Amino acid sequence: MISQPSPNFNDRTAGEIKYLILHYTGMATGEVALQRLCDERSKVSAHYLIEEDGRIFTLVPEAARAWHAGVASWEEDHDINGLSLGIELVNPGHDTPGYKGDYRLFPEAQMAALVTLCKEILSRHKIAPWHILGHSDVAPDRKSDPGELFDWQFLASQAIGFWPDRATEMSVTTSVKIKLFQQGLADYGYGIDITGQPDPQTQAVMQAFQRHFRPADIRGIADPECHSILENLLEKRRNY
Numbered sequence: 001m002i003s004q005p006s007p008n009f010n011d012r013t014a015g016e017i018k019y020l021i022l023h024y025t026g027m028a029t030g031e032v033a034l035q036r037l038c039d040e041r042s043k044v045s046a047h048y049l050i051e052e053d054g055r056i057f058t059l060v061p062e063a064a065r066a067w068h069a070g071v072a073s074w075e076e077d078h079d080i081n082g083l084s085l086g087i088e089l090v091n092p093g094h095d096t097p098g099y100k101g102d103y104r105l106f107p108e109a110q111m112a113a114l115v116t117l118c119k120e121i122l123s124r125h126k127i128a129p130w131h132i133l134g135h136s137d138v139a140p141d142r143k144s145d146p147g148e149l150f151d152w153q154f155l156a157s158q159a160i161g162f163w164p165d166r167a168t169e170m171s172v173t174t175s176v177k178i179k180l181f182q183q184g185l186a187d188y189g190y191g192i193d194i195t196g197q198p199d200p201q202t203q204a205v206m207q208a209f210q211r212h213f214r215p216a217d218i219r220g221i222a223d224p225e226c227h228s229i230l231e232n233l234l235e236k237r238r239n240y
């Protein structure tokens with residue numbers, strides 16, 4: 001691990017660490033991202049940054065509250081920074097207004113380093129599998145990282161986070177009841193209002209859910225496959 005201290009942190013007051021939040025840097029190179037995360041004017045940071053070649057940088061001590069999640073929520077928690085560790089993965093990320101991204105696969109060396117780091121973190125802190133999340137899971141209306149090219153399935157195969165069982169049966173209904181779906185997403189932890197309407201917030205949360213658990217189609221449409229995946233995850237959570 002390479003020490004690259006960032007001044008952007010403060011004391012933890014919210015409680016014990018119980019979330020692990022994964023990000024991509026969304027900048028042209030790892031060097032530029034490191035500079036920004038260590039610049040006190042940027043007011044952003046993370047505990048770790050992992051380069052595409054697998055080098056791990058430590059920026060903020062785990063005992064301190066780094067500034068990576070911003071306005072975010074999961075279950076009843078809103079101070080996600082105060083309750084989490086944040087890992088930045090170097091990747092140029094999606095196009096956004098005013099920025100031409102170069103979103104690409106996360107290389108094997110980077111994923112291997114991530115697995116090693118996550119295993120160490122999980123040995124130090126009690127973090128439930130459904131608390132290992134992407135930035136987009138906790139801030140679906142603003143964020144799309146680490147995104148649909150991030151291999152959550154591989155991570156779950158290393159006992160890091162949940163992945164739905166392939167044997168998941170398709171639900172029999174073809175029309176998905178939006179209210180039930182919203183309730184299920186809320187039960188899993190997503191910050192979503194139960195409106196019974198396919199409104200913009202529901203589409204944003206659906207899309208975050210799909211980027212994480214069904215990356216083949218991330219249009220944000222509530223379909224039967226997503227419904228069965230959600231039910232499977234809720235069952236895993238109940239049985240854990």
Ligand SMILES: [Zn+2]
Nearest residue numbers: 023024135145
């Ligand atoms: Zn992020």
